[in-house]
Amino acid sequence: MAKMRRVPVGRDGAPKTTPVEEQAEDVQREDCGCPHLDPEDWHEVESDWSDIAFVRGTTTAVLGVPVGYANLRQELLARAEKLGASVPDDAMLLLGSGNFRRSLLLEVEGVEPGTKAVEFPGGMAFSRLVSAPWGQMKSLVEESENMAEERYGRRPDDIWVWYLTCRICSSERNFETLIVGHYREKP
Numbered sequence: 001m002a003k004m005r006r007v008p009v010g011r012d013g014a015p016k017t018t019p020v021e022e023q024a025e026d027v028q029r030e031d032c033g034c035p036h037l038d039p040e041d042w043h044e045v046e047s048d049w050s051d052i053a054f055v056r057g058t059t060t061a062v063l064g065v066p067v068g069y070a071n072l073r074q075e076l077l078a079r080a081e082k083l084g085a086s087v088p089d090d091a092m093l094l095l096g097s098g099n100f101r102r103s104l105l106l107e108v109e110g111v112e113p114g115t116k117a118v119e120f121p122g123g124m125a126f127s128r129l130v131s132a133p134w135g136q137m138k139s140l141v142e143e144s145e146n147m148a149e150e151r152y153g154r155r156p157d158d159i160w161v162w163y164l165t166c167r168i169c170s171s172e173r174n175f176e177t178l179i180v181g182h183y184r185e186k187p
Contacts (some may be wrong), residue, residue, distance in 0.1 A: 012186065032168045035090035042178060043129040054094070054105035054119045055079050061102045068093060069104070076106040076118040083118065085111045094160035094180060100102070105160065121158075123184045126151065137161070141179055148181040156181030 056080075059072045066072075073093060080087050085108035096103035111118045126148045130140050141159055149155045162178040 030151075032166050034165050034169050034173075035180065037090075037129055037164060037176075042127050045127055047125045047127060049121055049123050049125050050123065053085070053108050053111050053113075053115075053120070054092075055083070055085070055108055055117065056119055057104050057106075058101050059104060061098055061100055064097075064099050064102075066102045066104075072104050074104065076104065079117065080106060080108045083108075083115065084109060085109065085115075085118065092162055094162050096158065096160055111171050121184065122180060123157075123182060124186050125183070126156065128179045130177055130179060131174040132179075133175045137177070140177075144179040144181060148175045152183065152187035154187060158182040159182045 026087060055076050057072045057076050059066050059068045061067065088107060088109050091107040092105070093107070094105040096105070103120070108118065113120050126144075128140075128144050128147070130144075132140050141161070145155055145159060158181075160180040160182060162180065164176040164178060165173045
């Protein structure tokens, strides 16, 4: 059965060329605000984390799926503001692993090392920019861990995932995701 669509009609009663549904999707895509990363800067790249800072929160997870992700993000933004930290444009929002509790890190700037409630993980990170449609995340994370181990001689201390798309643009951008393997000390 064909998908029903609403079609806007002009004053003369003739249908306009673009369906309302498509017009709304175009507006939403432009306004979704999801970050766009340059693969040259992020795919299979090593990054120095000696000067990067995060505020951390945790959320409940049901079989690994975070619950309250958006609410926790808002709490972290409020916490950063309260600390006097700024949140850069397209700040990293990293989700940790766990079946029942998941950590979430929000990148912040303008805070001194030692600031209470701010984490400075130090070390370095190896990142991969991948397409991660539903059901492929586990294998992509394992593949990234294996690549990092082969490259640096040991597995990363932590694995983080940054979902770069939302429900509005995920399909269009093929579920772009950044997988980050963090080493507390440079290998």
